[in-house]
Amino acid sequence: IIGGCREYTGAPYFAAISALRVGADLSHVFCTKDAATVIKSYSPELIVHPILEESYSVRDDERESVSSSILAEVIKWMERFDCIVVGPGLGRDSFLMDCVGNIMRHARQANIPTVVDGDGLFLITNNIGLVEDNSLAILTPNVYEYKRLVQKVLNCEVNEENASEQLTALCQKYEQNIYCIFLLMFICNLVFFQNWWCNYHEERKSRSN
Numbered sequence: 001i002i003g004g005c006r007e008y009t010g011a012p013y014f015a016a017i018s019a020l021r022v023g024a025d026l027s028h029v030f031c032t033k034d035a036a037t038v039i040k041s042y043s044p045e046l047i048v049h050p051i052l053e054e055s056y057s058v059r060d061d062e063r064e065s066v067s068s069s070i071l072a073e074v075i076k077w078m079e080r081f082d083c084i085v086v087g088p089g090l091g092r093d094s095f096l097m098d099c100v101g102n103i104m105r106h107a108r109q110a111n112i113p114t115v116v117d118g119d120g121l122f123l124i125t126n127n128i129g130l131v132e133d134n135s136l137a138i139l140t141p142n143v144y145e146y147k148r149l150v151q152k153v154l155n156c157e158v159n160e161e162n163a164s165e166q167l168t169a170l171c172q173k174y175e176q177n178i179y180c181i182f183l184l185m186f187i188c189n190l191v192f193f194q195n196w197w198c199n200y201h202e203e204r205k206s207r208s209n
Helices: 010-023 031-040 060-078 094-109 119-125 143-154 160-171 200-208
Strands: 028-032 047-052 084-088 114-116 135-137 181-184 190-193 196-199
Touching: 010 031, 010 181, 028 031, 028 135, 031 047, 047 060, 047 094, 060 094, 114 119, 119 143, 160 196, 181 200
Parallel strands: 028 047, 084 114, 114 135, 135 181
Antiparallel strands: 181 190, 190 196
């Protein structure tokens, strides 16, 4: 889990502990120093790495070296991971966002499946290139995060009646398609990948009939 800052410690904990509950052998949390002690206190089962930094703790002349150090520390562990989750409790600090963007780029180069949630979705809304042409990325926006993504990319409002068509347009907005997986668990529990989509509610309704 890449997330957890001084304001938000619950989301990374729940993401990490949920992975253990469904069968993961180990669950790591990479968070800021302010969040580490709190997250550790929630459960001794989690492996917590207090390596992320926010702008207030880094001088301008240190930013490049600190960012490189953070990336190097994450890379040391990444080859052991089956996947990473980016965003739970991450916050929106600009320096922290830049560091996490670098982590996402390396995960893509290393073919590590990446789930993007919470503030990670805010990051990609402002830098869609992080998930362009990446079939190993899974986006899990809530209704508000999805609206921001649609407004930013398509410059329009969410159309609940034509959710699948609008999502197709969202993924094909760029010359290189956004080949990631969307899980929309609000309007219609829609799963979308490239040109394939599944509406869970409609599928369940057809089976019951």
